[in-house]
Amino acid sequence: MKNTISQRVADFLKNFPPFSFLKQRDLELISEQITIIYKEKDSVVFAENEETHNSFYVVHKGAVALRGNHENEILDMCDEGDIFGLRPLIANENYKMEARTYEESILYAIPISVFKPYALENKAVGNFLIESFASNTLNPFSKSHRGKLYGEESLEADTKLLDLQEVKYSKKIVSCIATTTAKEAAEIMRHKNVGAILVVEETFPIGIITDKDLRNKIVTGEFQITTPVSEIMTSPVITYPTKMTVTQAQIAMMKSDISHLCLTIDGTSNSKAVGMLSKHDVMVSIGNNPAVLLREIKRAKKFKKIKQIRASIIHLLQGYLDQNIPMTLITKIISELNDACTKQVIAIVLKKTETSPPVKFSWLALGSQGRSEQLLLTDQDNALIYEDVPEELEAETKKYFLELSARINKGLFEIGYDYCPAEMMASNPNWCMSLSDYKTKIHHWITNTGKNEVLLSFIFFDYSLSFGDTELVNNLSDFIFEDVKANPTFYIHLVSGALQSQSPTGFFREFLLEQDGAHKDFFNIKNRALMPLADAARVLILSHSVKSISNTAERFEKLAELEPNNSELYTACAYSYKALLKFRTKQGLLHNDSGQYIALNTLSKAEKIKLKSTFKTIKELQEIIRVRFNPSNIL
Incomplete structure (x- = not known):
């Protein structure tokens, strides 16, 4: 006769990883060894620095708060199906956090000696436990866990691209x-x-x-x-x-x-x-090798051909993700190919234009493309800068470049890039100006620090040159940095803007979803997870007057060099950002969209845990900025 209690335990556990990876018979055998524990609200399961127990725990009903030593701050909230107390299984050391019931709870205590053989024999079980353990640490991407989340294994820097396929x-x-x-x-x-x-x-x-x-x-x-x-x-x-x-x-x-x-x-x-x-x-x-695709892009004579190559680039991207190639390498390859597509569109347009440009000009990629983080086909964000001309030639020159920009924007649309809904494109007169006019506009943003001005100024710290004259861009970059130095109040506003980024989760560690609109009840991974990290990286790298790096992960890696005392956090932020970018890209490819909005009901428990583990760095990062720059003293 079956033990009905252990059967009910097995029936509960099979719905949650890593137990869902086990065979039913193995799960039933484990359940027979499990102890059921009842805890009243505010009861300690284990204390910080307490010697480890011989079991780890699963929440059956209720909630358990994991607290650190910093003002008893809640670092994590475990609810139904969540596992905690994995330290005795993963690391032979005392507990680093306190586990206390947040409400009346029923827990399952799973003996380490019983479960460990399954963790060692079943790779899926072992990987999930490592990820869960890391997600419940202060730094989920610390040196001890790095390389075990999201498959970010390292490759030698000189890895040949063909060898990846x-x-x-x-x-x-x-x-x-x-x-x-x-x-x-x-x-x-x-x-x-x-x-x-x-x-x-x-x-x-x-x-x-x-x-x-x-x-x-x-x-x-x-x-x-x-x-x-x-x-x-x-x-x-x-x-x-x-x-x-x-x-x-x-x-x-x-x-x-x-x-x-x-x-x-x-x-x-x-x-x-x-x-x-x-x-x-x-x-x-x-044919799907990046070197071959790059050569084909440069040979393309029509937009239609570039669009076909763009489809091959997406296929290449999917292949790299399937092979678990590190995001650092993926973003470099795909960004280079995307940039080549833009260059060739401009080259085709110029060849078809009857008159040559009257003066030197530069085409700038803005936003995610400017940061070399645009992997999927999203909407366009670009600008055009042209060389200063005498006042009597300004109107005619601007007219030429606006018409040229309109044809380039149309070409980019034809190869798959949608028009920007906010019209942040070079065909808009506000984003097609002479060098002097740009300097005047940016100076206005810096000295008139309203919310819109701060947001617009963000754009000109992330741009990159796609086509044209390098000197124009360097000239503008030098002006921006000097103007920021001369107006320190603006920098505090910049800091304040970075701190306005919304949290990915609420108090109970629940994902904060969109409350209205077309994406109601979806999770906005761009605004709530990626942008807080990107905004913080921008502010911090500017404080060191580094203007040659625009990629978010690379900014964090540089910050780790510049601030050794915060190296671990910044390195964690770089890994978190790449993990989030990979998650968004996979979602975008899966649903054939930008991947920005995610329906949480389509994610498994394991995917949600992985996603939440990347959020931990955001709060600590924003706290460093808040303490270091203290914007409340000025604003």
Whole structure:
């Protein structure tokens, strides 16, 4: 007769990770060893610095607050299905936080000795426990956990891009046996429309015949058409494992001067053949290589062609995410390709324009593209700066560049970038001006520090040059930094603006959702998670007068160098930002949109835990800014 209590425990646990990764029978065995604990409100489960228990805990009903030593601050709130107290399972040291019931609660105490074997044997269970443990620490991206969240494994800096891509191969093997005649083999190849046929004994490859073999050995008359394939096949077969990169496949074919590879289970001819790889397959894979795509972009003569290449870039992005390539490398590659698309659109427009630009100009990427963080196709954010001209030529010059900008914006729209709803585009007269006019406008923003002025000024700390004259951009950058130094009050307003970013979660660690509008009840990952980090990075990097870095993660990495005492936090922020960007990108690709708004009911418990773990740095980061600059003293 089944233990009904343990059965109910198992039925509850199977709905939550990591228990959902276990087999039902294993879960039932574990449940038989679980202790059910009742705790009144405000009861201590374990205290800070207390020796670890022999169990970790799952909240069945109620809520448990995890508190740090800083004014008894609540660092985390665990509710139904959440696990806590994992330190004895992961690290052999005393508890670093206090766990106290926030309300009347029922807990399941799971013995470490019972559960540990499952964590060691089941990779999904082990990974989830590591992530959960890290998400309940003060710094989820600390050195001890770094590289275990969101798959941000490190790669050598000189990793070749081709080596990152697995080659695609055919799993539909066309084969025959040794006694098949050359004529029969040729008919099979023609019917299947393939250039090679594998000769097998049972499922093991013993030889291969290609079009080249038929030409050289049969058509020449060297062998009769009725000859068994065993006499004309190439043997032994050169075999490789299925996990091959494009470069490895190319090298293998060049090394043996062959056009086809046979792929087997263990990479030897003594195991089952599972795939065939041809030179054509390799060339198709190379077509999605960034170096090849970059060359194709530069050769494109029409917007339609660039749009087709943009589709390949998205395919490449999806492949990189599937292969778990680090976000640092992904953003560099995709940003470079996106930038190349913009450059080529401008080049095509200029070539079609009857008159050359009257003076030097620069096309600026703003917003996420300016920070090299635009991975998905979003709306346009751009501006154009042109060289100063005499007053009598200003109207005519501006007219020329506005018309040019309109054609460029249209071209960008045709390759997939929507028009900016706020018209923050170079075709807008407010974003197409001479260098002097930009300086006048930006000076007005800096010396008239209203909310709108501060928000607009953010844009000109994140831009990057997409096309045109470098000196114009450097001139404007120098002016902005000098003007900010001369107006310290503005910087405090800038700080205040960064602190206005909304929190990702409420008091009970629940996601704060949109309250109205088209995205009501959705989570805005851009405004509530990414932007608080981006705004803080901008403010802090400006305080060190660093103007050559616009990428948010790179700003945090530079700050870690500049402020060794805060190195751990800034490094955590860089990892958090990349993790959030990866999460948004995956959501965008999944739903074919910008990924900005996320329906939480589509996320698993594990995904929510991973997402929340990235939020922990935001509050601490904003507190550093608040204490360091104390904007309340001036505003």
